[in-house]
Amino acid sequence: MEVKISAKNLTISERFRDYVDERAAKVDHLLHKATEVVVKVTRIEHAKHSGTEDQVELTVYGGGNIIRAEAHAQDKFAAFDVAYGKLTERLRRANDKRKVHRGLHGSHGVSELTATDFAELDITPAPAELLLGIEPEPESVPLDLGESPVVIRRKDFHAEPMSQEQAIDAMELLGHDFFLFHDVATDKASVVYKRRGWNYGVITLV
Numbered sequence: 198m199e200v201k202i203s204a205k206n207l208t209i210s211e212r213f214r215d216y217v218d219e220r221a222a223k224v225d226h227l228l229h230k231a232t233e234v235v236v237k238v239t240r241i242e243h244a245k246h247s248g249t250e251d252q253v254e255l256t257v258y259g260g261g262n263i264i265r266a267e268a269h270a271q272d273k274f275a276a277f278d279v280a281y282g283k284l285t286e287r288l289r290r291a292n293d294k295r296k297v298h299r300g301l302h303g304s305h306g307v308s309e310l311t312a313t314d315f316a317e318l319d320i321t322p323a324p325a326e327l328l329l330g331i332e333p334e335p336e337s338v339p340l341d342l343g344e345s346p347v348v349i350r351r352k353d354f355h356a357e358p359m360s361q362e363q364a365i366d367a368m369e370l371l372g373h374d375f376f377l378f379h380d381v382a383t384d385k386a387s388v389v390y391k392r393r394g395w396n397y398g399v400i401t402l403v
Contacts (some may be wrong), residue, residue, distance in 0.1 A: 198225045199233045206240035207251070212263045213238075220281055224257055227288035232258035238273050255284050263299060264288060264370045287370055364389045365397055 200221045202209055221234050237254040254267040255258040255275040257373035264287055268279035358381035359367070368389060375390035380401060 198231050200236070201233065202236045202238070203237045204240075206242070207238065207273070211247065213277075216274065224288065227285060228257060228262075228264070228291070229396070230261050230262070231257050233258040237278075240273075241269070251276045252389070253280045255280045257284065258337060259286075261368075262370070266372055283372065287372065291370065331332065358384070361387075361389060361399055 198221065200218055202214060202217060203332050217236055224234055226290055233259070235254075235256040238255075239252045239254075241250050241252055243249065250269050250271055251273040252267065252269050253273060255265065255277075259262045264284060266280045266283035266287065268276045268283065270276035270279060272392050307311050354377070355378045356377075359381045360381055364376050364378040364380075364387070367378070368374075368391075375388055377386065379385075380387040380399075383401055385397055385401050385403065389399050
């Protein structure tokens with residue numbers, strides 16, 4: 198498994214590289230198909246009275262799957278520890294879900310889940326093997342809005358058709374509140390999102 202570390206607005210020391218490499222071995226243990234761990238460290242300059250903080254983004258790639266976590270802290274070691282904790286928890290939940298699926302003798306259909314507002318759906322991530330690859334392009338392109346103070350960033354995705362359940366699994370593994378996907382049931386662009394009470398909703402373009 199390859200570990201890639203990049204930095205913006207700061208220099209990465211050998212001590213930090215060794216710190217990351219030592220903990221990356223556990224990622225390989227939790228996700229056996231992991232091929233790459235990408236670590237992005239960014240030093241963010243705030244107002245003069247606030248000082249700076251470090252942001253660490255961790256992304257694991259394996260078998261077309263993506264698991265991601267990020268965190269902010271006063272230094273890169275603390276930020277890495279928080280992000281790493283989130284990442285390993287998602288990997289553990291994925292492993293637990295795999296064990297549950299192996300023991301199941303029945304399942305809920307999409308129509309049944311929709312009728313109950315997804316209330317009976319297990320929210321823990323599904324096995325990584327079930328997650329279809331949806332990988333963003335490495336660069337995002339800011340839109341030119343002239344004098345507008347609003348910054349809008351654009352990202353292009355290559356997406357394979359997937360079910361609503363698989364989209365929910367992908368959203369949980371990425372740690373997002375919503376997920377845009379190509380719904381295999383309707384052949385339309387759809388968004389699954391989190392609602393209150395651990396329920397989910399789906400919006401479809403028609």
